[in-house]
Amino acid sequence: MLGGPESSMAMNPLEDVAGKDACSWRQRALAHIAELQSQLDGLDGDSPLARGAQRHLNAAREAAAGKPTLAGAWSGFAVDRTWANIHQAEVALLRLMPDEELPWWGSDVLARAMQHLGKQDPRRAKLQEHLRHQDGKLTPQDRTLAVITLQAANISAQQEKVRLRSFRNTLLVSTAVMAAIAVIVGVVGFVHPAAMKLCFHDPATGPACPIGNAPSKWDVPVVELVGLTAASLVGAIGLRHIYGTSAPYTLPIVLSLLKLPAGAVSAVVGLLLIQGRFIPGLNNLDNSAQIIGWAAVFGAAQQIITRLVDEQGQNVLRSVRDSSRGAEKETS
Incomplete structure (x- = not known):
């Protein structure tokens, strides 16, 4: 379990918005943060990478549980801050994941790449080719490729929301x-x-x-x-x-x-x-x-x-x- 002041925040983030008119995207984000938090709690919390992931989750939780404002709705500050930190936490978790649990990340990363990256994107194409020859399972040798692909897909997803x-x-x-x-x-x-x-x-x-x-x-x-x-x-x-x-x-x-x-x-x-x-x-x-x-x-x-x-x-x-x-x- 993670320790220290950074993990002392409420472990049930849905309680942070009790009594508030939280939008559905906030509830989805908070539920996703809770899932990522549970995964992070099962890893080594003493490494710098884990502490960084915890900071990203705390920042995402704070943004998602914050009080909605007209200025925030116009600028999209809360949405951008929430999902940017969630995405960074996901990347950190992928880097931290033990080798024995890594294979099951292959399908998730590829699905994200297929949603947000074009067919001709070399990162998506290369990851897809590797997974095809590995029965859809991610190997430790492909961890760096998966991280790069996930980062690119997350950036594309954020840009889609910015255009909207x-x-x-x-x-x-x-x-x-x-x-x-x-x-x-x-x-x-x-x-x-x-x-x-x-x-x-x-x-x-x-x-x-x-x-x-x-x-x-x-x-x-x-x-x-x-x-x-x-x-x-x-x-x-x-x-x-x-x-x-x-x-x-x-x-x-x-x-x-x-x-x-x-x-x-x-x-x-x-x-x-x-x-x-x-x-x-x-x-x-x-x-x-x-x-x-x-x-x-x-x-x-x-x-x-x-x-x-x-x-x-x-x-x-x-x-x-x-x-x-x-x-x-x-x-x-």
Whole structure:
């Protein structure tokens, strides 16, 4: 058993988050840390390598059991610190593992390499070839190769999460900017109805506005609300193409949020385009129902643009590999 102050922390790390709103990734990380701790406790705790592994586990436990913050969620500090230290502890355990227990690490290291390293990666290819001739068992002679391969796979796994977080943050900023634009447009339309009129005039039927037959301060807000509602319905239908993820970032939710302000803005812009005769074949709308109907159409039409963002989001999600997503990675 390991001794000293570094191992005096709570041996049941799940207790560290009792009473806290811990995310599922934190619970998975803490459970993995507990498993690594039990393996480390069965090894020689006096070697410098074992003491270093213990420090990494303590740092990972501290990061995973810490209180979630908005700044941490944005920067991914807790996620990166947790898994970077877990990965370093895994590498240290592989170095420390007795020769008689080493063979069973072969499949685990190879699976990690197949998840995160391309087929043409020389480390993965060489390890795979060696294990094929050794009935899948790792030998002491291949320990260094396994360590190098595991380190490379772990770095690739961390980079996958970084790319996912970066894309998520970009979407959040875009959603916030689009929401601010929608609010500004709504406020301008409310305060100065004459500055952004969404009314039409048909010589046969007379003027028509979103609300009644005269410009109103509620015209623009109502049109935005209709566009937002239509966008939410289209977004709900599109959820059938969205897959969940075990990654510590709620990318599918952020993808759905982007559609709402986009629908509100596109409804107003679409009616302005009709008013300016930029859409061939559309004449003046002659009643409020038609105006509201076209606002709904343009609100739903935001899917044409956000669909491309959805596809990119799914590509980013598919690049984040874990044991539940299969072991083969096609990229080189």
